[in-house]
Amino acid sequence: xxxxxxxxxxxxxxxxxxxxxxxxxxxxxxxxxxxxxxxxxxxxxxxxxxxxxxxxxxxxxxxxxxxxxxxxxxxxxxxxxxxxxxxxxxxxxxxxxxxxxxxxxxxxxxxxxxxxxxxxxxxxxxxxxxxxxxxxxxxxxxxxxxxxxxxxxxxxxxxxxxxxxxxxxxxxxxxxxxxxxxxxxxxxxxxxxxxxxxxxxxxxxxxxxxxxxxxxxxxxxxxxxxxxxxxxxxxxxxxxxxxxxxxxxxxxxxxxxxxxxxxxxxxxxxxxxxxxxxxxxxxxxxxxxxxxxxxxxxxxxxxxxxxxxxxxxxxxxxxxxxxxxx
Amino acid sequence: xxxxxxxxxxxxxxxxxxxxxxxxxxxxxxxxxxxxxxxxxxxxxxxxxxxxxxxxxxxxxxxxxxxxxxxxxxxxxxxxxxxxxxxxxxxxxxxxxxxxxxxxxxxxxxxxxxxxxxxxxxxxxxxxxxxxxxxxxxxxxxxxxxxxxxxxxxxxxxxxxxxxxxxxxxxxxxxxxxxxxxxxxxxxxxxxxxxxxxxxxxxxxxxxxxxxxxxxxxxxxxxxxxxxxxxxxxxxxxxxxxxxxxxxxxxxxxxxxxxxxxxxxxxxxxxxxxxxxxxxxxxxxxxxxxxxxxxxxxxxxxxxxxxxxxxxxxxxxxxxxxxxxx
Numbered sequence: 001x002x003x004x005x006x007x008x009x010x011x012x013x014x015x016x017x018x019x020x021x022x023x024x025x026x027x028x029x030x031x032x033x034x035x036x037x038x039x040x041x042x043x044x045x046x047x048x049x050x051x052x053x054x055x056x057x058x059x060x061x062x063x064x065x066x067x068x069x070x071x072x073x074x075x076x077x078x079x080x081x082x083x084x085x086x087x088x089x090x091x092x093x094x095x096x097x098x099x100x101x102x103x104x105x106x107x108x109x110x111x112x113x114x115x116x117x118x119x120x121x122x123x124x125x126x127x128x129x130x131x132x133x134x135x136x137x138x139x140x141x142x143x144x145x146x147x148x149x150x151x152x153x154x155x156x157x158x159x160x161x162x163x164x165x166x167x168x169x170x171x172x173x174x175x176x177x178x179x180x181x182x183x184x185x186x187x188x189x190x191x192x193x194x195x196x197x198x199x200x201x202x203x204x205x206x207x208x209x210x211x212x213x214x215x216x217x218x219x220x221x222x223x224x225x226x227x228x229x230x231x232x233x234x235x236x237x238x239x240x241x242x243x244x245x246x247x248x249x250x251x252x253x254x255x256x257x258x259x260x261x262x263x264x265x266x267x268x269x270x271x272x273x274x275x276x277x278x279x280x281x282x283x284x285x286x287x288x289x290x291x292x293x294x295x296x297x298x299x300x301x302x303x304x305x306x307x308x309x310x311x312x313x314x315x316x317x318x319x320x321x322x323x324x325x326x
Numbered sequence: 327x328x329x330x331x332x333x334x335x336x337x338x339x340x341x342x343x344x345x346x347x348x349x350x351x352x353x354x355x356x357x358x359x360x361x362x363x364x365x366x367x368x369x370x371x372x373x374x375x376x377x378x379x380x381x382x383x384x385x386x387x388x389x390x391x392x393x394x395x396x397x398x399x400x401x402x403x404x405x406x407x408x409x410x411x412x413x414x415x416x417x418x419x420x421x422x423x424x425x426x427x428x429x430x431x432x433x434x435x436x437x438x439x440x441x442x443x444x445x446x447x448x449x450x451x452x453x454x455x456x457x458x459x460x461x462x463x464x465x466x467x468x469x470x471x472x473x474x475x476x477x478x479x480x481x482x483x484x485x486x487x488x489x490x491x492x493x494x495x496x497x498x499x500x501x502x503x504x505x506x507x508x509x510x511x512x513x514x515x516x517x518x519x520x521x522x523x524x525x526x527x528x529x530x531x532x533x534x535x536x537x538x539x540x541x542x543x544x545x546x547x548x549x550x551x552x553x554x555x556x557x558x559x560x561x562x563x564x565x566x567x568x569x570x571x572x573x574x575x576x577x578x579x580x581x582x583x584x585x586x587x588x589x590x591x592x593x594x595x596x597x598x599x600x601x602x603x604x605x606x607x608x609x610x611x612x613x614x615x616x617x618x619x620x621x622x623x624x625x626x627x628x629x630x631x632x633x634x635x636x637x638x639x640x641x642x643x644x645x646x647x648x649x650x651x652x
Contacts, residue, residue, distance in 0.1 A: 126508055126525045127498070145522050149474055149498040149510055172453070172475040174500030182452060184475055193519030196471050199452045 013080030032306030046301030049286035181212030216284035276303025339406030358632035372627030482541035507538030542610035602629025
């Protein structure tokens, strides 16, 4: 197992695996890392994304004020555990420099490609649709035109071009609380025009991901392929349950799913996962990866209320997925 | 009123306007032009598109056999009234020459751009999605990759590039009998990658088009702008009612709706419109335009059962739209 194209993150947030955990992923013992009402403006911060920045970390956070309208905020952390989220939302501008915020913005992902940071999120475009913005300094955020038509809420961009093309994972959906959904892969040479859409992965026959699936964190490049953490959703008489799973995609042609883990890695168990604004949600959105140690710190939203943290290593997770691939 | 970039169609199907018609559009007196069971394979042919071909016309037809599965067929006509539809469906191949038919195909449009004929229709791509194929001879049909992700059923391509880009009108929808829908405009330099999606036109506050709207025939270029026949849908306690309307788009920037007709041009009245597989449907999909006389022959599907025909002229329709624009 070897990580490819990663950097050293000496101060990656970390906690050793407890003796009683049998699976390859374990929770941070002091979860959540962002609790309710983290600052005077925000009641809940979750489904957010961090990346290394100077000697610490920076991130884009989904924050909801007392209005309940989701908006995006910048946040900083020195150690990856204690996170300060801005009280003022990000002001996006379009490529002409005009204000480009819409009625809502949620579930951001954050990825660095060729020295530019890209944010991908769900935006209001006469219904939920993906948006992409770029920044170099986390002060000016330039929003590109929407990559796709509505309706689509969940987008993850690959951390580098593959065969000279940007790749975007997404889940086409409908205008409501979509009770279905597969992962598609789309191609672009310039982030401006998109095409060659491929159906990458169907929702599962296993119960935990039988309603819908979606890409979670940015794909992590390894010599076994792209490691992709996903969410999988099942339905109950009282609503959806979101769990975390994982797959490994072919390195050269990521539309090929090489290994698909048949079981969840984490499912809502802890109070900060089973109770909150939306009970029973584990929603991974971001992973820090340390090249030297192979450590992986996974940020996930829990119960649409908290930001939580879990850990694994490349040596734990890859063999586990291969062993339990369907 | 002047038509731009049209050709002479000396044998355009035509019937003079009856004295008792007050609006600018009138029905062919011998409608429908394709009745039930037009050949041994097909029970219903509707929502189809014709274009001049040699000394007559050729078209792509939505046909349904006794299975009820919609498929596409080539049809020929000498006079535009009497139409022979093939008993064998079109076999699409992809750009590698491999078979590319899917589980269903419906509501085709047909447009000639730079000596190539393009067909746009609703295809099965893990749900309804637009497809584009090209042909020069109506014998070999090469299907391109899907321009968009699902879900989208109604697509119309402009008959020429505008500012060096292909333009595609469509209505993003959901996976069911979508009870909403606006018209979006998308751009492409190559029919391969699409972007710069714009919201062109919202469903109406007038009742006849309050549920959803969709592009109908290919836009017709005039010195007043692009004349676009549309369908507009309203809801009743017993289902949808589809009527025909029209708008005029800005010539240089067709995302601008210059004039939007506030009322329908045709609404289901005749037995072949009010009764059939889906009662109360008028669904325009194709228009023949004669440069010399300004005559326009509009093919429309009626009641998801018949192919019907209506007429207008450029001199009748443009002033009417401008007079009754909202």
